[in-house]
Amino acid sequence: MAGPRIRVLICDDSIVIRRLITDVLKADAEIEVVGTAVNGKNALDKLAMLKPDIMTLDVEMPVMDGLEALVELRRRDKKLPVIMFSTLTERGAGATLDALERGASDYVTKPANVGSVSESMEAVRSQLIPKIKSLTGRAPMPPKRARPAFGGEPPRGPAAPGAPGAPSAGGPITTAGRTGKVDVVAIGVSTGGPDALTTVISHLPGSLPVPIVVTQHMPPVFTQLFAQRLDTKSALHVVEARNGEPVTPGKVLIAPGDYHMRFKRSGDTVTAVTDQGPQENYCRPAVDPMFRSAAEVYGGNVLAVIMTGMGQDGHRGAEPILRAGGALLVQDEATSVVWGMPGAAVAAGLPCDIIPLPQLAEAIASRASSGRGTISRSRGA
Structure with a gap:
């Protein structure tokens, strides 16, 4: 032993x-x-x-x-x-x-x-x-990969083809071709998530020009109460997503317990689709199906964020976002309760920026507002 x-x-x-x-x-x-x-x-x-x-x-x-x-x-x-x-x-x-x-x-x-x-x-x-x-630090963790020689908190390079945790299909993922435009922020989080999400969402401006969609591993009842609590602490309007809920700027949608959250576009309108499809990564809601759907609906204009949590949910769903030209932020190990989900993305070699929790809101707001004018709205619109 x-x-x-x-x-x-x-x-x-x-x-x-x-x-x-x-x-x-x-x-x-x-x-x-x-x-x-x-x-x-x-x-x-x-x-x-x-x-x-x-x-x-x-x-x-x-x-x-x-x-x-x-x-x-x-x-x-x-x-x-x-x-x-x-x-x-x-x-x-x-x-x-x-x-x-x-x-x-x-x-x-x-x-x-x-x-x-x-x-x-x-x-x-x-x-x-x-x-x-x-x-207690006994769960197996993915092996850490060396950082490329960039300044600051750099993007991570892709894993070698065939290496453990390498992208599953479609060749290496690179940072080439990114426009930097963001139309939606998609956040995946698990263990330690309620406190970490409160820290991030409560520090985002009410003028954020894009919607935020969140999958937090939580059962029914919990997600609704959590959304209500978070709504009282945020300048943004936070709700538990319902089937057909509009995905609009100024709003944070939390995936409901026991339902995956995906998206559907009709013209310029995007709505949430909730379903009880098979569990992924032993979870429902799961981050991977949300990320995949975001890539299908928004293309490369997705900023994916993987925060504290056990397991590996999120890193495979982030691949199509990155292949489409989107970007990925992950919470750093020091500020994560469990560095399972963020660590899996890093170990898989996905290009990402590693951000401490206290700086995540600023990083999200900066990326989301890049190339846009901030907008004014009344809370709850």
Whole structure:
């Protein structure tokens, strides 16, 4: 076995859930459950003795609930990864979004309407174990490729044909032929996304002359509440996309949970198309189908952005955007909660600029406004 096992502390007031999580994690040779706690205070009291690498935390508990415990934990320890356990309800989603704003790293939804213990265990296993390994740096990462000799944060060169992660078809992708014009900004993001998206979207000007479309890996209910929260913090109008929703400047469309978001053009009008097509990269919504559709509808006038997230969703969908003459920005490793999705794009050799989170809004606004005059509009138009 490579390295020590990942030490996990489980905090939940339900003995059934504590046992379920324990049994799921004990089946993985890389993970060790070092303790359990029945409420937030109990968990905080055990931290110094157990020294976990990561912690799971229920939201609703007696004595001290998950949100109270998280706030106190972050006073003591800014870096310990925390995964919230949430219910697929409006109340559960709202509390989870509160937790993410207060420093939680990610969340897992509790099994709902599952007919057997084995199905419940599989539902938890499929979500929880990959997140534990990603947040503790144990998930396999794509190999890093050397930077070309450009100044600043340079575009990355294409991978050699046939190399691992090389573009799948159509020959090398180069930066040649780009006009620089942007008609839409398409953002893909996962783990760490709510906080990172809030940072970016809240700093974009209301005069941004192009629409923004976003796929954030989130289940139903969560996407609607997240869009509503983000709308209150942004000069742009943020909505959960509906089928037929116009894609217009001044608006940010969030792909709805359990639906892919694609696009359709009729003359000068572009609308969102939502569908429940097959999962891609084990996700729905997924970034790849959104990126592919953006390339089909907008050609090379797409600015793709891949932000923090586990897995590799986005880099294959970015290929047709780049082949058409579009551009790609990726969030840098230092400011990403998990550098899986951005790292996969870099490892694949896709030409891109690597931008720290605090500079992403400025980079997006600059690219989107290049060659255009800013426009005035009333919010919500």
